[in-house]
Amino acid sequence: MMKYVSRRTDLKEAFAELVSLATPVPEPGRTLAPLHAIFGGANLTFEGSGYSALQRVTNQLTDHSLSTGGPTRTTVQGWLAYACRVALDQDVDTGFAELELLIDEPLREWTVLEHVRGHFAQAPLRVGRCIVYLTLESVPQVGETSGMASVLAHETPPPVLATAVQARDHESARIRARDRFDETRSILHLIGEHISGGSTGAAILDGEGNARSSTSSEERFVVTRLGFDATMTLGYRGLEAAAAKSPEDRNDWETRVLAASLWLRRCFTSEWPSERVAAAMSALECLFVGGTSIRQRKGNAVADHVAPLVSIGGMTHEQVHTWVENLYTRRNDALHEGIWMLDDLDASRLVGLATEILRWASFHLDEDHNHLEPCRACETRDEAVSAIPFLPNAPIET
Numbered sequence: 001m002m003k004y005v006s007r008r009t010d011l012k013e014a015f016a017e018l019v020s021l022a023t024p025v026p027e028p029g030r031t032l033a034p035l036h037a038i039f040g041g042a043n044l045t046f047e048g049s050g051y052s053a054l055q056r057v058t059n060q061l062t063d064h065s066l067s068t069g070g071p072t073r074t075t076v077q078g079w080l081a082y083a084c085r086v087a088l089d090q091d092v093d094t095g096f097a098e099l100e101l102l103i104d105e106p107l108r109e110w111t112v113l114e115h116v117r118g119h120f121a122q123a124p125l126r127v128g129r130c131i132v133y134l135t136l137e138s139v140p141q142v143g144e145t146s147g148m149a150s151v152l153a154h155e156t157p158p159p160v161l162a163t164a165v166q167a168r169d170h171e172s173a174r175i176r177a178r179d180r181f182d183e184t185r186s187i188l189h190l191i192g193e194h195i196s197g198g199s200t201g202a203a204i205l206d207g208e209g210n211a212r213s214s215t216s217s218e219e220r221f222v223v224t225r226l227g228f229d230a231t232m233t234l235g236y237r238g239l240e241a242a243a244a245k246s247p248e249d250r251n252d253w254e255t256r257v258l259a260a261s262l263w264l265r266r267c268f269t270s271e272w273p274s275e276r277v278a279a280a281m282s283a284l285e286c287l288f289v290g291g292t293s294i295r296q297r298k299g300n301a302v303a304d305h306v307a308p309l310v311s312i313g314g315m316t317h318e319q320v321h322t323w324v325e326n327l328y329t330r331r332n333d334a335l336h337e338g339i340w341m342l343d344d345l346d347a348s349r350l351v352g353l354a355t356e357i358l359r360w361a362s363f364h365l366d367e368d369h370n371h372l373e374p375c376r377a378c379e380t381r382d383e384a385v386s387a388i389p390f391l392p393n394a395p396i397e398t
């Protein structure tokens with residue numbers, strides 16, 4: 001809360017101004033200014049300069065706050081309306097004291113649940129900073145006896161991902177949980193045996209108006225690839241453990257592989273070839289692009305690292321190199337100039353290639369893999385890429 005303390009005097013001045021600009025909720029029929037905010041509970045309206053003042057104070061209190069657990073703008077505006085009401089009923093000092101109490105309230109722990117569609121051979125299962133539960137009753141914070149499970153089942157039917165976050169309000173908690181859910185889903189994409197994508201469902205009718213098929217392609221996982229004690233199998237243990245850490249505690253290679261898996265997941269949740277190619281290339285860039293010199297020739301750098309590691313449909317490593325480089329250029333055209341020139345076959349091949357590379361990258365996070373002396377997990381990009389048998393003509397820059 002230090003950032004608020006240094007600004008308390010300014011904040012009190014701004015609050016006093018806001019109080020002077022607040023007006024009661026207007027009678028029905030009076031036209032409000034185009035920009036206004038109404039708080040019925042506090043019987044207050046902020047219009048014109050009052051609206052601007054409300055936005056200014058809200059910005060002051062929410063500035064960068066979501067990364068540290070909130071509050072959200074909605075919460076802050078609720079606080080301000082309440083404190084203005086107290087100030088108008090009593091005085092500005094009392095109103096401001098109420099506002100300070102709300103600002104200084106400590107972060108609370110929230111459990112956030114999200115439905116995840118799929119089959120999980122073993123649960124509860126930790127995947128990164130989330131736990132997969134097969135029933136709502138088995139989530140400790142829900143429990144078997146509270147009756148809460150049936151209340152929650154409508155919005156979040158089981159199985160669910162659960163994560164606990166510190167936040168000021170439930171909206172901030174939801175936002176903070178988002179990146180944890182996304183990381184967990186990215187790992188599920190890598191360890192799942194069968195995945196169907198996350199695009200919108202479709203209903204298909206024939207000429208007579210009969211339904212021929214309806215496809216719900218909600219993101220769905222089948223996860224059986226686990227050890228007997230529900231630990232991740234070799235190749236994913238290091239990745240899962242990295243995802244369980246706070247982002248600031250992760251090393252270079254952990255950060256890169258997790259960022260790459262987030263991009264790779266995007267390939268499965270889109271059917272648009274340009275987007276799939278862009279996401280797959282971004283995944284590869286996260287892994288291999290480093291240093292300033294290499295940024296000038298990223299497509300080449302990606303191809304240098306990728307070509308020796310994969311074989312695609314009868315292509316030589318040199319042909320893979322050329323193909324990846326060309327695709328990189330075309331992806332830039334597609335992104336920057338809106339040129340539609342990526343076909344589905346290229347997209348599918350690249351997604352397959354990126355998935356293979358991601359598994360290679362994840363393997364280098366395992367303690368048991370062994371190209372380093374003594375045998376340990378790779379911690380940096382340089383350590384991981386030292387295992388690549390580069391092609392003879394690839395100029396390697398680091």
Ligand SMILES: [Zn+2]
Pocket residue numbers: 363364365369371372377378383384387
């Ligand atoms: Zn390694």
